[in-house]
Amino acid sequence: MPKLEAYDKKLDYSYCLGIFPCHALLDAKPEMAMRLLLHPSGIGNEGVEKLRARCAALGIREEMAERVLKRESKKDNCFAAIVFKKYDCDLKKDDAHAVFCQISDGGNLGTASRAAVGFGYKSLAVIRPCVDVFDPHVLRASMGAFFRLNTHVFNSFDEYSSLFPDREMYPFMLDGAIDLNNAASKAGKVHTLIFGNEASGLPAVFQQYGQSVKIPQSDEIDSLNLAVAASIAMYTFKNISH
Amino acid sequence: MPKLEAYDKKLDYSYCLGIFPCHALLDAKPEMAMRLLLHPSGIGNEGVEKLRARCAALGIREEMAERVLKRESKKDNCFAAIVFKKYDCDLKKDDAHAVFCQISDGGNLGTASRAAVGFGYKSLAVIRPCVDVFDPHVLRASMGAFFRLNTHVFNSFDEYSSLFPDREMYPFMLDGAIDLNNAASKAGKVHTLIFGNEASGLPAVFQQYGQSVKIPQSDEIDSLNLAVAASIAMYTFKNISH
Numbered sequence: 511m512p513k514l515e516a517y518d519k520k521l522d523y524s525y526c527l528g529i530f531p532c533h534a535l536l537d538a539k540p541e542m543a544m545r546l547l548l549h550p551s552g553i554g555n556e557g558v559e560k561l562r563a564r565c566a567a568l569g570i571r572e573e574m575a576e577r578v579l580k581r582e583s584k585k586d587n588c589f590a591a592i593v594f595k596k597y598d599c600d601l602k603k604d605d606a607h608a609v610f611c612q613i614s615d616g617g618n619l620g621t622a623s624r625a626a627v628g629f630g631y632k633s634l635a636v637i638r639p640c641v642d643v644f645d646p647h648v649l650r651a652s653m654g655a656f657f658r659l660n661t662h663v664f665n666s667f668d669e670y671s672s673l674f675p676d677r678e679m680y681p682f683m684l685d686g687a688i689d690l691n692n693a694a695s696k697a698g699k700v701h702t703l704i705f706g707n708e709a710s711g712l713p714a715v716f717q718q719y720g721q722s723v724k725i726p727q728s729d730e731i732d733s734l735n736l737a738v739a740a741s742i743a744m745y746t747f748k749n750i751s752h
Numbered sequence: 753m754p755k756l757e758a759y760d761k762k763l764d765y766s767y768c769l770g771i772f773p774c775h776a777l778l779d780a781k782p783e784m785a786m787r788l789l790l791h792p793s794g795i796g797n798e799g800v801e802k803l804r805a806r807c808a809a810l811g812i813r814e815e816m817a818e819r820v821l822k823r824e825s826k827k828d829n830c831f832a833a834i835v836f837k838k839y840d841c842d843l844k845k846d847d848a849h850a851v852f853c854q855i856s857d858g859g860n861l862g863t864a865s866r867a868a869v870g871f872g873y874k875s876l877a878v879i880r881p882c883v884d885v886f887d888p889h890v891l892r893a894s895m896g897a898f899f900r901l902n903t904h905v906f907n908s909f910d911e912y913s914s915l916f917p918d919r920e921m922y923p924f925m926l927d928g929a930i931d932l933n934n935a936a937s938k939a940g941k942v943h944t945l946i947f948g949n950e951a952s953g954l955p956a957v958f959q960q961y962g963q964s965v966k967i968p969q970s971d972e973i974d975s976l977n978l979a980v981a982a983s984i985a986m987y988t989f990k991n992i993s994h
Contacts (some may be wrong), residue, residue: 628969727870735863743978
C-alpha cells in the first residue's frame with residue numbers, strides 16, 4: 511500500500527476523521543472506504559470496536575496509524591479515521607436541491623450539509639470557485655452527513671441550471687422580493703434553494719433567476735451566518751411548504 | 753497606559769477584532785471602549801478612517817499596535833481592534849429570552865448571538881460551565897452582534913429561573929414533546945427558549961421545566977449544529993408566534 515500523504519486537494523483520496531463520521535461513511539458509501547486507521551488509545555472503545563467489526567465484514571483492512579491521525583486531525587485524541595476514495599454524484603431530478611455558490615468556508619459547508627440531510631435536501635450543488643468539498647475539515651463539520659448527500663461540483667451556475675431547467679428557483683438575497691415564510695408556503699416539492707458567498711452573497715443578476723427570497727432580520731446585523739441562513743431556509747421550506 | 757497582555761479570561765478587558773465588530777461596539781457600548789489599535793497597512797482604508805473619526809470624537813485614544821493585532825487575531829491582515837472593558841448586563845423582564853446551558857464552543861455562541869440580534873432576542877442568559885463570553889473569538893464569530901445584546905452569565909439554571917419565574921419556558925430537546933412550529937404558534941411574546949450543550953443537549957429534567965420542543969429532523973443525523981438549531985428556533989418563534 512502506498513504511503514498516506516498529508517491531505518491535499520489534488521489527492522484522489524481523503525480522510526474521514528472520527529468515529530461517528532466513519533459510521534456514516536460505512537452506512538452510505540461503504541464501497542469508497544479503503545483503509546481503517548486506528549489509534550492505540552482507542553482500542554477497546556465501543557465505537558471503535560464497532561467500526562473494526564464493520565470494516566472486517568466489508569473486507570476493509572485496518573492498521574495502526576497514530577501519527578497520520580494526529581497529523582490530519584491536529585488532535586491527540588482522534589481514535590479512528592477511514593481513508594476513502596473521492597467520488598462524484600449526480601443530483602436527483604425529483605429531489606429538492608440546495609445550491610451553494612462560491613462558498614468559501616469549509617465549516618459552513620459542513621454545517622449546512624448536516625442540516626441538509628436533517629431536512630431532506632439530499633441533492634447538493636456546489637458552484638466553483640468553492641472550498642474543496644472533500645477537505646477533512648468539511649467532512650468533520652458535517653459529522654459525516656456529507657456522505658449521505660448526492661453532491662456535485664459545477665463550474666458555473668449556468669452549468670447547473672442548464673442541466674436542471676424548468677425548476678422553481680429561490681435565490682436567497684438580502685434584498686429578496688418576498689419573505690421566506692411567504693415563499694415557502696407557495697413552493698412545490700421539486701424546487702431549488704440558492705445561496706451565495708459568505709461575504710458578498712449572490713450577484714444581483716440572480717434576481718432574474720427565479721423568485722428571490724429574503725429572511726426577515728433586524729438591520730442591526732449585516733447578515734446571518736451562511737450555514738444558519740441556509741438551514742433556516744431548508745427547515746422552513748420543509749415544514750411550511752406542502 | 754499598561755502593556756496589553758495576551759488575552760486571558762482573567763483580564764478585565766478584551767479585544768474586539770475587526771472593523772465591522774468595532775463599529776458595532778461603538779454603536780452599542782461606546783462607554784466600554786478604551787483604546788483603538790491600528791495596523792499601519794489599514795491607514796487610509798475607509799472603514800478604518802471612519803473608526804478613527806468616531807474614536808476621536810469619543811475621546812478614545814488610538815495607537816499603532818501591529819504586533820498585538822497579529823497576536824490576538826492570529827492573522828496578518830487584522831487592521832483594527834478596540835480594547836474594551838468587560839461588563840455585565842441585566843436581562844430585560846419583558847423581552848423574549850434565549851438561554852444557553854453549558855455551551856462549550858465559542859464559535860457556536862458567537863454565531864447564535866448574531867442570529868439572536870437578527871431575530872430580536874436581545875436578552876441572552878448563559879449558564880456555567882460555559883465558554884468565556886468575552887473571548888475575542890466569540891465576539892468575532894458574532895460579527896460584533898454580541899455588543900448589541902444584554903448578556904448575563906449565571907452559575908446555574910436555577911439562578912436564572914428563580915430570577916425570572918412565571919415565564920413560558922421552551923426547552924429544546926431531541927425528545928421534545930411537541931414540534932417547533934406547533935410550539936411557536938402558541939407562544940406569547942414573553943417567553944424563554946432554552947438550549948443545551950453541543951454534545952449532550954439538555955438533561956432529561958428539563959422536560960419538567962416547561963413545554964419541551966423538538967425540531968423535526970431526519971434520523972440520518974445525530975442532531976443539528978447548536979447554533980443552527982438555536983437560530984431556527986428563534987426565527988420560527990419570531991415569525992410564527994403572534
